[in-house]
Amino acid sequence: MHRGHRRHCLGPAIITGATLLVIAAVGIGPAVAGPDAGRPSGSAAAGSTGGSVDTVGFGPVQTSWAAATSYARTRPDVAPPGTNDWSCLPSAAHPRPVLLVHGTWSNAYGFAGLSRPLAEAGYCLFTFNYGAADLAGGGGVMPMMRPAVYGAGDIAESARQLARFVERVLAATGASAVDIVGHSQGGPMSRWYLRYEGGAAVVRREITIGATNHGTTMAGIGALGRAVADLGGPALGLVVGRATSQQIAGSEFLTALNAGGDTVPGVEYTVIGTRYDTVSTPYEATFLEAGPGAPVANITLQDGCEQDRSDHFEMVYSPRTLSIILAALDPGTGSTPTCTAYG
DSSP states (O other): OOHHHHHHOOOOOSOOHHHHHHHHHHOOSOOOOSOOOOOOTTOOOOOTTOEEEOOOSBOOOOSSHHHHHHHHTTOTTOBOTTBOOTTOOOOSSSOSOEEEEOOTTBOGGGGTTTHHHHHHTTOOEEEOEEEEOOTTTTOOSHHHHSTTOBSOSOHHHHHHHHHHHHHHHHHHHOOSOEEEEEETTHHHHHHHHHHHSSGGGTEEEEEEESOOTTOBOGGGHHHHHHHHHHTTOOOHHHHHOHHHHHTBTTOHHHHHHTTTOSOOTTOEEEEEEOTTOSSSSSGGGGOOOOBTTBOEEEEETTTTOTTBOOOTTGGGGOHHHHHHHHHHHOGGGOOOOOOOOBO
């Protein structure tokens, strides 16, 4: 297993046997503690069945996922720098706001490496925390052990939360459309929004990073979870939460998401994967097949840059990932992705 994934695993839990193995091996997202107090007006309070939460305040730029995780442990609702300026008006050069959509058991601050350079490039950036859910609401045991982690609830419901957030962004900025950058679950969640919640009418570019677009074996954890259930143990969804189980390859959610093709007309897709991904496995399953009126650029981070060894988490902090995103948001620049040793 790649060293980067070991660094982000959840660690010991007060659970035994195969259940512990499932939780310890999944290891998605930063461990954060302490519920948010003092959300700004307009935020949707997190409920037991799932909800979205506005960010509170701003954190500093980070250069690695590990550093961002450490910072967010006691500040689970902090925003990454350069985001959520509700007075920001898109320019003629960059007329669409960009939404940053985090992954499972993560939060908005996970973008603390990408956000500042994107803002400095002239984009109005927005992000929020979605998918808050406790055990009763389908969030699994993770929210019990590490309060205020997000991206745990039903993904279709999270997509509806995204739809409401997009409406707020459009109303505030006066824009007619947005672009989306989604990490991990942020990919399939926002794609559900495109297909089933009206997003195709207002999204022009969809960029995903290490997304579980066609599901993941989670290095065999999906099969292990099913085996545990067959032996009379707890169902996978009960242990790791609904959102995680929905991302296992072959799930009903993914079958519905990809029914009739991977794309929707009128949206341009850029899909970034890494060969060192040990969470979204196999990494090639992230790639999409282009459909009518929906061009797709599938990019492996190491193609042309073998020294970038970013894993599932650190690829969000890779300079190469940032350069690919900037080129995808503004194809007219004709820029070439940078290549830096990272990971």
